[in-house]
Amino acid sequence: MKELKQRSTCPVSTSLDVLGDKWTLLILRDMVFSGKSSYGQFLQSAEKMATNVLADRLALLEAQGIVTKTVAADKKSKFTYRLTEKGVDVVPIIVELVRWGAKHAATIVDPALLAELESGKDAAVAKYQQLARDKALA
């Protein structure tokens, strides 16, 4: 298991030590907003991440207690990744990234999601957190 380097004791820094790269938060985004839960599903995302990087990040996320890895109910050769409560707590970060990206970069955003965030951010955060919890229990 790869060990985590902590650059300082600042909470922003420690968060970035875990989440601060180009791929980790995209995996979590897929779990939160697209309900994805398997290696193959993550690979199919628009950003096309490399297979070795995906495997590495999933292992790190599991080692950090942000996701759990279990054998899928239907197939023994398939794994299911789910958010832990530590992972559910990442939702507000992702939501703020959605808002910043939608406002400042030319992006195509699901209008329904954007309207949901604009009309009540906290409610939307709570909703996606609860959805993730429900999946984790299923």
Added chain:
Amino acid sequence: MKELKQRSTCPVSTSLDVLGDKWTLLILRDMVFSGKSSYGQFLQSAEKMATNVLADRLALLEAQGIVTKTVAADKKSKFTYRLTEKGVDVVPIIVELVRWGAKHAATIVDPALLAELESGKDAAVAKYQQLARDKALA
């Protein structure tokens, strides 16, 4: 000027294309919470970033319109970096990183800041955004 690679049109992805590395958000953190504004001040942070990486990230932040670079009022050989409104809008992301790090990683957090965030997150976000705006005008 280095061009930015956009991996997809997803707002989370486009935000991470700009902010998703181990250093950029630490520079912005220093501007927001420590009032830092110069190359030398950023170098002194606990995380000890390399000089070439700092120069590179400052140039990218300026190219992206997140910070402005001006000659310092007192010295012609000194530059002052300030947040633009696009940069001010990053504050909520940093605040969520503080909250996640404080809750889930072994960090040392300024108790006053933590209390401020817990008692009223939105008010704290607004306060630090306004402080950054005031500095930009000064």
Added chain:
DNA sequence: TATATTTACTTGCAATTTGCAAGTGCAAAT
């Protein structure tokens, strides 16, 4: 039963990025 397919990785290697140490250039202080 044999073969193909699905799912989840692993491996090898070139290319990019990072980190470290040292050096450069300009302005201001001494």
Added chain:
DNA sequence: ATTTGCACTTGCAAATTGCAAGTAAATATA
């Protein structure tokens, strides 16, 4: 005239990433 401070730049080794191909186990298909 020389030193100091500030803001970078450069060179290079080490680490990380991205791409293509290969492996392995469980299932589906002929």
